[in-house]
Amino acid sequence: MTQQIQWFPGHMAKxxxxxGEQMKLVDFSLEIVDARAPESTQNPQIMDSISVKPVFLILNKIDLADARQVHKFVAANKDKFxxxxxxxAKMGLxxxxxxxxxxxxxxxxxxxxxxKAASLKALVVGTPNVGKSTFINHLAGKNIARTANTPGVTRFLYWIRTKYDLDFLxxxxxxxxxxxxxEIGTKIGILGGIKDTLLAPDDLALWLISFIQKNYPTVIATRYKISHFxxxxxxxxxxxxxxxxxxxxDFEKASLKIINDFRSGKFGQISLDFYGDDYIEN
Structure with missing residues (x-):
């Protein structure tokens, strides 16, 4: 991996x-992460601000994640939230x-x-493309939050009312x-949290292939029907x-195909935050 990955537009700093200024208006926070990389998709910079109120961690896209790795993460981190x-976020239920x-x-x-009878107010945060807006739209019962398969669509803070006595910021x-x-930047890039145009797809694909070959050794051969490598x-x-x-x-085109196959779950349930047997569970 030769590419130095970074993406921090001005609206993010703002x-x-x-x-921090809005925390006095909310009762709690929801931090939404991608269940395939629940540590890597947490933003370490905002926890100091939002932890002044209760924080619930939402593992989204759970259907795409390796259940064993999710269990290990939850067991080791349940007391932190x-x-x-x-x-x-795509299920009707x-x-x-x-x-x-x-x-x-x-x-x-x-x-x-x-x-009592008043609606609770929650701040909703998450790294780009973890499914935050889709999640909000489901609870609001209509498409209020803008969604897209690319990061950086939402650029402002705004309130959304739901029918469940919950208001979301x-x-x-x-x-x-x-x-x-x-490596965290690489994982976020593979998950679609950084604009694809800013990344070298072959670098991401090579990392992903290496990771899958190590931790899920039959997946690549099965998906692409190859065996001699x-x-x-x-x-x-x-x-x-x-x-x-x-x-x-055309290795760039093939790399994009591999990355998109992973994002859409065509490799099966795979986690990028992978915990070995020595990972400490509380």
Missing amino acids: TIREI AGILTTD LSKDFLRQLKTNPVYAKMVENK DTPGLLWPKFENQ PLDNPIAALMSITSQLGMRQ
């Missing part, structure tokens, strides 16, 4: 400042399932009791100024996939 909830989880949470139940997808660990040679794998797809030597 929003981070505004979040008021609750860790799971959703699939999202509203009912999410509200069931939320209402049975003792921290939330206490807030409802203290608030929606925020733009937020990254942070510098990835101390470039060394497991430890992602370049050979990319060449074989490109040939098998009939793309001659």
